[in-house]
Amino acid sequence: MSSGRWTKEQLKLAFHLYCQIPFGKLHYRTPEIAQLAELIERTPSAVAMKLVNFASLDPAITGSGRKGLGNASSADREVWDEFHADWEGLALECSRLREAIRPGQGTVSVSADSDIASGGMADFTGETRQVMTERRIKQDFFRRAVLSSYRGRCCMSNLSEPRLLVASHIVPWSKDRANRLNPSNGLCLSAIHDKAFDLGLLTLSDDLRIMVSDELKRRDEAFLNQVIIPLDGRLIEMPERFTPDLTFVRRHRSDVFVDSQRR
Incomplete structure (x- = not known):
């Protein structure tokens, strides 16, 4: 050694x-x-x-x-x-x-049912195969960095089932190339919380409290009333590392959150 x-x-x-x-x-x-x-x-x-x-x-x-x-x-x-x-x-x-x-x-291993392998991988050119493999390398790094920072738990619901967890971008992947892999641009969320966050139905305040959109509050559905609405005003579970960057949080709140879009 x-x-x-x-x-x-x-x-x-x-x-x-x-x-x-x-x-x-x-x-x-x-x-x-x-x-x-x-x-x-x-x-x-x-x-x-x-x-x-x-x-x-x-x-x-x-x-x-x-x-x-x-x-x-x-x-x-x-x-x-x-x-x-x-x-x-x-x-x-x-x-x-x-x-x-x-x-x-x-x-990066590519299994037959992976998102890289799907869609006729054998027909892709070598250049396309390389691009797809590099994308998986990047996604794997971001996922591992974000999930480990949040101790493998959704920061909103505390769910710990890894198959239901997503390394969610605060500023979307397509909107900020330089910070696509920055773990401070990530949150560990369950699949349903990730979807709501991605659609702007949830966001965060500057003190990292959850903000639920008025649109969801008006729905009056049992699931929302039990699972999502009570999150309003609750502080997220803070990560061990890579605290969400407030620059990204503010961009999500102004550009993605549906309540902001109506103003």
Whole structure:
């Protein structure tokens, strides 16, 4: 195992992993940490320590009273800044780095019933196949980063069934290319809350309280009265990392929320 200075590539892979596992699992016994340690020829303890160094740079961690090790290097800060400036590019780069170190580690499996494989994948050109695979790599990174930040629970309903959870964009994917993969542009929502949020039937206030549209309040349906309407004014369950950026929250409220559209 290497004990020398961390390379830039190793730091990128470490931060990539930091984004995707819960804060409470930043220890050497976590399987993903052991797997990365083997890949980059470091000890699991060294990788875990590096992830905790990254935590010391995370405002969502330090702002809650938790602390990392507090001795992050200038190289750690550089990687932190690079990711925040280009989430999409670096997610792809880390996939390629893993693939270069060990073929098969950076690829995304495509099952017969996946959304990549559907629609006659065999007829797609190689270029289209690459585009679709890169899209899945990006989507997988965003989903893992958002769900791990919210401890695998819907921030509105507390639902924890992973098959019913969505990494929902605050500012839609199509409206802000630079922040498509920014975890601070994400919320962990159940499928139904995601749909309501996407349609502008729900939004958030600046203090991250849920706002239910007047349109839903007027419906007087049992399900809405039991499940959705009581959410109005309730604070979302806050993430461990990547607190929703208020710039994105305000854009959703002004551009997507249906009550705003009527004013």
